[in-house]
Amino acid sequence: MTNRIETTDLPLTLELPEHEYPLHTISVLVNNKPGVLARIAQVFSRRGYNIESLVVSPAAEADFSRMTIGARGEASGLDQIKAQCNKLIDVISCYDHTDDEIVAKELALVKVAVGAEGRGEALQIAEHFGCKTLDLAPESLVLMVTGDSGKLDAMIGMMQKFGIIELVRTGKVVMTRGKGMT
Amino acid sequence: MIATEQRDGAQTLLKCLEAGGIEVIFGYSGGAALPIFDALETAGTNIKFILTRHEQGAAHMADGYARATGKPACVLVTSGPGAGNTITGIMTAHMDSIPMIIISGQQVTWMLGKDAFQEADIFGITMPIVKHSYLVKDSEDIPRVTKEALHIATTGRPGPVLIDMPKNISQGPCTASLDVDIDLPGYHPESSFEVDSDAVAAAATALKASKRPVILAGHGAMLAHAGPELKELAETCGIPVTSTLLGKGIFDETHELSLGMLGMHGTAYANKAIVEADLIFNVGSRFDDRIIGQPDKFGRNATILHIDIDPSEMGKMIRPDLKIVGDAKVILAELNKHIEPLETTEWLATLDGYKKRFPLHYKKQGGLKMQHVLDVLDRLTDSRAVITTDVGQHQMWSAQFNKSRDPWNWISSGGAGTMGFGFPAAIGAQIGRPDDIVVAVVGDGGFQMTLFELSTAVLQKLPVKILVLNNHFLGMVRQWQELFFDNRKSGVDLEGNPDFVKLAESYGAKGFQIKRPADIEKVLSRALEYNDGPCLINCEVVKEDNVFPMIPAGAALEDMIIEKPKQKMAKPVGST
Numbered sequence: 001m002t003n004r005i006e007t008t009d010l011p012l013t014l015e016l017p018e019h020e021y022p023l024h025t026i027s028v029l030v031n032n033k034p035g036v037l038a039r040i041a042q043v044f045s046r047r048g049y050n051i052e053s054l055v056v057s058p059a060a061e062a063d064f065s066r067m068t069i070g071a072r073g074e075a076s077g078l079d080q081i082k083a084q085c086n087k088l089i090d091v092i093s094c095y096d097h098t099d100d101e102i103v104a105k106e107l108a109l110v111k112v113a114v115g116a117e118g119r120g121e122a123l124q125i126a127e128h129f130g131c132k133t134l135d136l137a138p139e140s141l142v143l144m145v146t147g148d149s150g151k152l153d154a155m156i157g158m159m160q161k162f163g164i165i166e167l168v169r170t171g172k173v174v175m176t177r178g179k180g181m182t
Numbered sequence: 183m184i185a186t187e188q189r190d191g192a193q194t195l196l197k198c199l200e201a202g203g204i205e206v207i208f209g210y211s212g213g214a215a216l217p218i219f220d221a222l223e224t225a226g227t228n229i230k231f232i233l234t235r236h237e238q239g240a241a242h243m244a245d246g247y248a249r250a251t252g253k254p255a256c257v258l259v260t261s262g263p264g265a266g267n268t269i270t271g272i273m274t275a276h277m278d279s280i281p282m283i284i285i286s287g288q289q290v291t292w293m294l295g296k297d298a299f300q301e302a303d304i305f306g307i308t309m310p311i312v313k314h315s316y317l318v319k320d321s322e323d324i325p326r327v328t329k330e331a332l333h334i335a336t337t338g339r340p341g342p343v344l345i346d347m348p349k350n351i352s353q354g355p356c357t358a359s360l361d362v363d364i365d366l367p368g369y370h371p372e373s374s375f376e377v378d379s380d381a382v383a384a385a386a387t388a389l390k391a392s393k394r395p396v397i398l399a400g401h402g403a404m405l406a407h408a409g410p411e412l413k414e415l416a417e418t419c420g421i422p423v424t425s426t427l428l429g430k431g432i433f434d435e436t437h438e439l440s441l442g443m444l445g446m447h448g449t450a451y452a453n454k455a456i457v458e459a460d461l462i463f464n465v466g467s468r469f470d471d472r473i474i475g476q477p478d479k480f481g482r483n484a485t486i487l488h489i490d491i492d493p494s495e496m497g498k499m500i501r502p503d504l505k506i507v508g509d510a511k512v513i514l515a516e517l518n519k520h521i522e523p524l525e526t527t528e529w530l531a532t533l534d535g536y537k538k539r540f541p542l543h544y545k546k547q548g549g550l551k552m553q554h555v556l557d558v559l560d561r562l563t564d565s566r567a568v569i570t571t572d573v574g575q576h577q578m579w580s581a582q583f584n585k586s587r588d589p590w591n592w593i594s595s596g597g598a599g600t601m602g603f604g605f606p607a608a609i610g611a612q613i614g615r616p617d618d619i620v621v622a623v624v625g626d627g628g629f630q631m632t633l634f635e636l637s638t639a640v641l642q643k644l645p646v647k648i649l650v651l652n653n654h655f656l657g658m659v660r661q662w663q664e665l666f667f668d669n670r671k672s673g674v675d676l677e678g679n680p681d682f683v684k685l686a687e688s689y690g691a692k693g694f695q696i697k698r699p700a701d702i703e704k705v706l707s708r709a710l711e712y713n714d715g716p717c718l719i720n721c722e723v724v725k726e727d728n729v730f731p732m733i734p735a736g737a738a739l740e741d742m743i744i745e746k747p748k749q750k751m752a753k754p755v756g757s758t
Contacts, residue, residue: 035306035309038309042309046310076497080497083496084494086493087492087493088368089314089368089369090368091368092367093368
């Protein structure tokens with residue numbers, strides 16, 4: 001027996017329910033051209049992986065875009081997806097930052113169903129999470145919360161008791177700390 | 183010479199293709215491609231245009247041309263259905279890493295996405311089956327796009343590149359210089375030629391420690407032109423060589439170190455060599471499921487070395503102990519500086535024993551056998567002919583009995599397994615190599631998928647030999663039904679086949695007939711000498727025969743069956 005990993009790497013059907021796998025954060029620097037997003041999405045979907053969050057934005061250099069993709073699944077499968085993304089002509093670089101030293105932030109807008117009665121308590125919770133109040137209406141509040149995804153989850157959890165009318169999250173963006181490049 | 187200010191997009195395109203090495207275009211005209219077809223007449227290039235009878239035929243011809251010559255091939259079709267008909271051809275080329283440029287005419291840019299006549303989003307449709315693709319939206323981009331497309335198609339791991347060309351773009355003026363720089367910041371195939379010397383040294387050390395090594399040569403070795411380096415390695419060290427279906431010919435199959443093809447219908451001795459080896463040296467194969475059987479059992483007692491130009495192939499199917507990413511020729515040349523003869527006498531003797539115990543065999547009595555026809559064909563052509571095939575029993579027997587001696591002579595749809603590939607591929611191969619004997623080995627099923635290209639072959643006066651191994655069945659599927667589905671024949675009986683000889687004659691081709699084993703040599707000799715255009719040899723072979731050895735899909739290589747077992751077999755767990 002050698003030191004090789006014996007099994008084939010890529011089960012198309014995940015052994016666990018998808019949400020039980022840790023979230024991987026993959027950062028892709030791409031040419032800013034039509035079709036690039038479709039090409040990358042196809043690499044994920046062909047393998048049966050679901051993209052959980054996706055942020056596309058202009059990169060520092062013109063002509064390039066940055067995609068930050070959150071996905072769950074077997075690590076080996078995601079390695080293969082990463083290799084196949086790197087193979088795309090329009091991909092400059094593709095890294096899985098899951099285990100890297102990174103800063104990761106997300107923003108959410110939360111419309112909370114709160115009138116005069118619960119407003120004080122809601123605003124107190126909002127203040128605790130450092131939220132910004134974007135809109136105040138007779139029957140609702142729009143709050144903006146930023147931070148890591150866990151903080152957003154906690155804030156949204158606390159607002160559930162008032163009732164959440166609408167929720168929009170940007171998805172996570174990441175950057176490596178110090179000299180490391182994203 | 184057309185002055186720059188008078189050049190339109192289409193003329194620019196053809197000039198750039200010619201400058202990039204395109205000598206032949208296979209295609210079919212249509213409205214959205216009109217400016218490009220007109221430019222074939224006006225651009226002043228020496229590009230030869232071959233009008234086919236169907237766009238799928240054009241794509242397979244280009245594919246065959248590329249596989250026979252090593253040069254990039256080009257397809258030109260119109261929008262919508264024209265482009266759609268190339269899809270099987272593009273997929274076939276993509277699966278087997280064939281350099282190909284597909285130019286599709288397209289609706290004018292302001293009609294895109296509006297369901298205009300013959301509009302199809304071919305850029306989107308083909309995305310998963312191309313190496314890269316372009317939708318050109320500015321005539322001035324044409325020189326850069328064409329140059330990039332050719333560069334991408336032919337470098338690194340080759341593949342098809344599609345250029346979708348709206349009619350107003352090909353018709354519009356183009357003033358851009360033909361000599362532009364490419365702009366591909368994410369594509370660096372030149373790194374394939376940088377050898378990881380540590381990895382090569384580790385490979386040399388692993389080889390030295392090995393007592394039972396085997397080289398597994400794949401298509402990547404062919405595409406890298408690594409034949410001489412592979413031969414030096416095998417001969418110097420005394421390592422036997424087996425090849426994949428697409429690697430056939432990269433190592434002379436008549437060489438005493440050759441084990442022939444491995445895998446599902448490979449030779450027993452090649453598969454036994456893999457099972458018993460202590461080192462498997464994969465040079466440019468992607469460990470396809472046809473050759474590894476059950477992945478967790480493949481080479482589990484062996485050290486596995488893997489050379490591949492594509493990093494995403496590393497560990498995709500089999501995790502190697504040592505990977506070397508890069509060009510096989512360059513890596514083997516470097517490795518050969520560190521090698522020395524190995525003590526493999528005993529190992530080679532063991533394998534010779536297997537060759538004697540489990541030879542490829544067939545019975546010459548009891549009707550006309552495909553194997554017999556192919557065996558005689560191989561002898562009459564001294565194993566030097568260019569052979570193209572479709573997919574199925576005839577393909578596997580051809581792979582077994584046609585001993586490929588030279589690279590670029592074995593042309594078969596491997597990954598995609600495309601029926602209807604063989605005949606048009608032979609046309610493309612013959613156009614690329616007019617002086618060589620080209621034989622399309624096809625079944626009666628596959629041939630009928632693209633036989634209309636007889637017109638193309640006759641018009642071009644190509645001396646292609648079409649060997650129709652006619653068992654009136656879809657033989658390989660019937661074999662599976664016999665072995666695994668209680669011999670229930672479902673959807674495999676090709677009743678209603680035409681008289682292929684008369685059919686060939688009606689197209690203006692020559693027809694031959696082989697009905698008895700005694701006819702084989704005489705008729706094949708006449709057909710091989712016939713050079714006055716294409717000829718078809720209809721072989722009325724026995725209806726029911728099975729290809730062995732066989733590794734049922736998903737089974738381990740050691741579970742290979744040499745002949746039909748008496749007891750009923752379980753349905754294979756693998757895909758097909």
